Amino acid sequence: MPERSLLREQLAELPDQPGVYVYRDAGDRVLYVGKAKSLRKRVLSYFQAPLRPDRTLDPSAPMTARAGQHAKVGDMVERIHRLETIVTASEPEALILEANLVKRHRPPFNVKLRDDKSYPYIAISLDEDYPRVYFTRERHRRDRLYFGPFSSASKVRETLSLIGKIFPSRPCEGAEPGRPSGIPCLDYHIKRCLAPCVDYISRDDYRALIDQIVAFLSGRYRGLEQEIDAQMRDAAAGQEYESAAVYRNRLAAVRHLMERQVASGEHLGTVDVLGVAVAEDAANVQVMQVRDGVLSDRQSFFLEGVGDEVPADVLEGFAIEYYSVAMAIPPVVVVPREIGRMGDLSALLSERRGARADVRPGRGDRARLAELAQRNAALALDQDRRRHDRTRARRREALTELQGWLGLASPPIRMECYDISNLGDTHAVASMVVFEGGAPSKAHYRTFTMRFDGGQNDFANMREALLRRFARLAQDDGDMSFGARPGLVIIDGGKGQLGAAIEGMAEAGVTDVPVVSLAKQREEVYLPGRRDPLLLPEASAGLKLLQQIRDEAHRFALRHHRASRGRGMTASIFDALPGVGPSRRKAILRHFGTAERFVNATREELEAVPGLPPKVARDIWDHLHRAPDPDDVPRLAGRA
Numbered sequence: 098m099p100e101r102s103l104l105r106e107q108l109a110e111l112p113d114q115p116g117v118y119v120y121r122d123a124g125d126r127v128l129y130v131g132k133a134k135s136l137r138k139r140v141l142s143y144f145q146a147p148l149r150p151d152r153t154l155d156p157s158a159p160m161t162a163r164a165g166q167h168a169k170v171g172d173m174v175e176r177i178h179r180l181e182t183i184v185t186a187s188e189p190e191a192l193i194l195e196a197n198l199v200k201r202h203r204p205p206f207n208v209k210l211r212d213d214k215s216y217p218y219i220a221i222s223l224d225e226d227y228p229r230v231y232f233t234r235e236r237h238r239r240d241r242l243y244f245g246p247f248s249s250a251s252k253v254r255e256t257l258s259l260i261g262k263i264f265p266s267r268p269c270e271g272a273e274p275g276r277p278s279g280i281p282c283l284d285y286h287i288k289r290c291l292a293p294c295v296d297y298i299s300r301d302d303y304r305a306l307i308d309q310i311v312a313f314l315s316g317r318y319r320g321l322e323q324e325i326d327a328q329m330r331d332a333a334a335g336q337e338y339e340s341a342a343v344y345r346n347r348l349a350a351v352r353h354l355m356e357r358q359v360a361s362g363e364h365l366g367t368v369d370v371l372g373v374a375v376a377e378d379a380a381n382v383q384v385m386q387v388r389d390g391v392l393s394d395r396q397s398f399f400l401e402g403v404g405d406e407v408p409a410d411v412l413e414g415f416a417i418e419y420y421s422v423a424m425a426i427p428p429v430v431v432v433p434r435e436i437g438r439m440g441d442l443s444a445l446l447s448e449r450r451g452a453r454a455d456v457r458p459g460r461g462d463r464a465r466l467a468e469l470a471q472r473n474a475a476l477a478l479d480q481d482r483r484r485h486d487r488t489r490a491r492r493r494e495a496l497t498e499l500q501g502w503l504g505l506a507s508p509p510i511r512m513e514c515y516d517i518s519n520l521g522d523t524h525a526v527a528s529m530v531v532f533e534g535g536a537p538s539k540a541h542y543r544t545f546t547m548r549f550d551g552g553q554n555d556f557a558n559m560r561e562a563l564l565r566r567f568a569r570l571a572q573d574d575g576d577m578s579f580g581a582r583p584g585l586v587i588i589d590g591g592k593g594q595l596g597a598a599i600e601g602m603a604e605a606g607v608t609d610v611p612v613v614s615l616a617k618q619r620e621e622v623y624l625p626g627r628r629d630p631l632l633l634p635e636a637s638a639g640l641k642l643l644q645q646i647r648d649e650a651h652r653f654a655l656r657h658h659r660a661s662r663g664r665g666m667t668a669s670i671f672d673a674l675p676g677v678g679p680s681r682r683k684a685i686l687r688h689f690g691t692a693e694r695f696v697n698a699t700r701e702e703l704e705a706v707p708g709l710p711p712k713v714a715r716d717i718w719d720h721l722h723r724a725p726d727p728d729d730v731p732r733l734a735g736r737a
Contacts, residue, residue: 103179108144111137116184117194120206123178127202132191136182143174167405169378173206189444196417196445208380208400208414217253218245219314221307226300227274227293228307230266232257244314246423248384248396256314261289263350264310266303269294271690279705313351315425316367316388322351365390365462368429372470373412373436374478378403381478382415383470386427392466397477409436416442416456426450431459431467491638492535498639499585502631503624505611509585510534514646515566515598516589517558518654519547527562528654531578532646541578544657556597559588563601570607588614589647595623615647675720676713684708696721 116136120128133139185191199207220233224240232253233243247253260266267274267290269282275294276282284290291298291306298306312321329344370385380400386393398419403411412432420426426446432439439456446454459467496508512532519525525547531538545565547558563586569579588598595614602610614623620640621630633640671682671692688706689695703714 104177107180107182108141111140111182112184113137114184115186115188115191116182117191117198119181119183119198119202120173120177121179121181122176125178127198127204128173128176129204129206130195130198130202132188132195134188136184140180140182143170167378169206169402170405189441192413192417192441193445193448196421199417200421206402208402208406208411209418216246216248217250218243218247219253219256220244221311222272223307225272227267227303229268229270230257230260230307230310242311246419248398252394252396260310260313263347264306264313265289265291266306266310267291267293272687273707316386316391316393318351318391318393319389322348325351365466366429367427368431368459368463369427370431370459370463370466370470371412371416372433372467372472372474373408373415374471374474375403375406375408375411376478376482379478379482380408380411380415381474381481382412382419383474383477384419385466385470387466395473397473399478399481408433409439412436413439413442417445420446420449426454428452428454430454430456431463432456433467433471434458434464489534492642495535495638495642498633498637499642502633502637502639503585503611503613503622505585507584509583509611511538511581511583512585512587512646513566513583514587514589514650515559515562516647516650516654517547517555517562517594518651518657519553519555519558525553525558526654526657527558528650528657529562529566529578530646530650530653531583532642532649535642537649541581542653543578544653555590556593559590559594560597560601560604563598564605565601567602567605567607567610570605583610586610586612587643587646587650588612589617589650590614591616591621592623595625599625615643617647620644673720675716676710677717681709681713 113135115132115134117130117132118136118140119130122128131139183194185194203209216234218233218235219230220235220238221230221242221244222228222240223242232250245253247256261268265284265288268284269275269290273294279295281292281295281297282290285292285297291303293300293303309321309324312324325344325348329341329348332338332341332344365387367389368387370387372383372385374381378401380403382398382400384394384396384398386395398415400411400415406414416430426449428450430442430446437458443454443456446456458464493508496510499505500508510533514530514532516528516530517525518528527545527547529543529545531541533541543566545562547561566579569576570582572579586598586602588594591614595612598614599612602608602612612625615621616623616630619630619632620635621632622640622643623630633643671677671685674682677685685695685706686692689698698718700715700718703709703718704711706714
């Protein structure tokens, strides 16, 4: 254990005041951020008997975790090298500061949403003349309106499908609606789009439709119902019966949705109802969103890194993170009765909302909803634990099978798989995919752009990829994807690829890592020094795991190869176009979407590109369709 005299000195000087404490490891990385009513009492409670009877620090006390704490806390205490404290005027101020520091540093020992960086949203492109409503995982563009986060991608797609039926906004991609042909697409004919691309709906009417979508997603059902009803009556009064029928159907759909989702009446108002369940190192939080008395959504969130924290602290940590990314905060957040009023959290949410937000237990129907949320949280957590237990058991079985079949000294906890993707002799890419404990570890995925220039040669490319990867094994450059030693290396291919990989690893000075290859034809497993391949049973969990990581490596390599080829194709085409600079290149790509669609465009379609003079368009078409120079054929063919 590293010398921690600095930590002892800091513990001796802790103030007995409210504030925030930050634990850091020997590399100065933030491990944990917490708040306390008394910094001295809270921080010292982590350590084993640090005080004498006179309440002074005992210099002989061990710097270890207090007995009885969760294993996660013990692991954290062992890694603490120093701490920082920030004194605040009050507990609410400490909570606000804690929330900001957690958001900035993302400490590994704080409660966090599972896969919180990839929660999906619904976005509306308000910066475009005809906005799109689409699925996204981004939430950083200031010119876009976001709704979420949602707990699952399927929930977002279901909502988008419902919106498409009730409010037929354009589904096409790109800043401008429509396609190069100028003809309405199938979505118009099946009444999923109003065809703004051919001016079948005016810009003002389309914007009014988008405003209704915003009201729908915001939960303003009562006002939306009244607005559509008024539009229907106005259209009927003006004898615009077709428009009136559209509004009638839209109104019926909204009312049907409200009837299905109504909770207990308008008196519920607009609230979020939270329920929480905690077990071991995991927790589940249910969020029931009530808008205008309508139970508009129920979402289920799983939390990791809970340790031995009580439900109130878990719920507080969840709310800090959830409402930091949520697009709207309701005036009331209902929590379980046993947790009670949360004044500090109310102050934080009020600051973020810009108006009063109260976090408290509910009464009457709100209390019954809170009890329902509690039951759902407990059920979801139990189901999730059972599902993860089954998944972990299958993964352990697969790793144990691989250990036996391949003659490994231990189960291969970390496995790396490599594949080569190319087209002819250009844009060769190697992928490195990592599985840890039988599950993908996507943060460690890497790709290599091949430097070998001797034409198409998978063996040479595989040798180069393994050489470059394992040459970095001994380098301490902070990249754990290359710094960790795998328990098994898997090569996509047969004997030739396996031999090339072994040569590359040996040249890098690594000869003690097990290597096998998996061929696609009969799913044969080739081992070094063995003439005949190993055929694992088709139902073997070990074989299924090998196939999974092989297929993932192939997918990852193909994805990056296509991206590399697309960049090369775009560069080779646009660099030689007559009269086309950066602005016109951007206009062409914005109009066609892809280089392939541009190459296949007719002369008339090129002349229809906004901002492109007809003469330049004709020159471009002539250039693309002239007989190629023989000297250019290899270059162009290689980049096609």
